[in-house]
Amino acid sequence: MSYGDYLQLDTLLTAQKPRSDKNDELLFIVIHQSTELWMKLVLHELELAMAGVREDRLQPALKNLARVGRIQAQMIQSWDVLSTMTPAEYSGFRDALGRSSGFQSFQNRRIEFMLGNKQAEMIEPFRHDAVRSTALDAALAAPSLYDEAIALLARRSLAIDAEVLTRDFRQPYQASASVRAAWLQVYRDPEHWWDLYQLGEKLVDVDDWFQQWRFRHMTTVKRIIGFKRGTGGTAGVGYLKKVTDITLFPELWDLRTEL
């Protein structure tokens, strides 16, 4: 066994195939591929974290979520590398991308669903692909990381409304007064609820860094394509600006006003 065999570098390093003769297309491909690799690890860690929360093994789940946070930091940093590309350099090969866009990132959509950003229409770009659309249908219907956290609050005898626990998980999560009151109880007496308090803060980290990733996507796109429309059919920056406001775990933000 050699270094290259173990890491399958023949496969990995022959998968960069620019469609133009422009120098900067390699940067564009490498940034996307490395992001997809990080997403692969995020999915793995999120699955473990969700299983940990579900099975009341909170300490390992916290460790998985801490790792997700450090990966998100890398993903946010990588916008700085892409920002070295100028509008003229990108325009040189943009036509070669055709109508492909980030809407077609399966791993990104699975992460969004696992974190609770449930928008069923986002499966449409995958309908021609039986394997991926089936996996996304399943992720849409399953409880998110936050649904698992709320079920844990209930198992710890915090009062959670029944309709929150038995909700249709395909629907976007709606903030609930009982969930807010439960988290508030945890945050007002951290020593008594130490592991739940840590879980709450890890979830805020993930939400915060997800928002930062979206924000940097939007600013990077603004400096590279200005206000051109997106290849995926949206208005471009205007659309990306709108999605920066998405909040995954609303009560964990709301309760901060009351502390």
Ligand code: HEM
């Ligand atoms: C020059 C670089 C980039 C430009 C100009 C760009 C532009 C855009 C635009 C305009 C959209 C909205 C869909 C559309 O109308 O096309 C979009 C969506 C998206 N992009 Fe990018 N992007 C860039 C780089 C990246 C990178 C490096 C990633 C990392 C994988 C990425 C991931 C995504 C994802 C996941 C979406 C869907 C977002 C959502 O629905 O919330 N993009 N991008």
Ligand SMILES: N[C@@H](CC(=O)c1ccccc1NC=O)C(=O)O
């Ligand atoms: N939506 C981008 C194109 C784009 O960024 C893209 C195209 C192909 C593969 C990945 C891409 N990145 C994420 O949106 C654009 O409008 O220029």
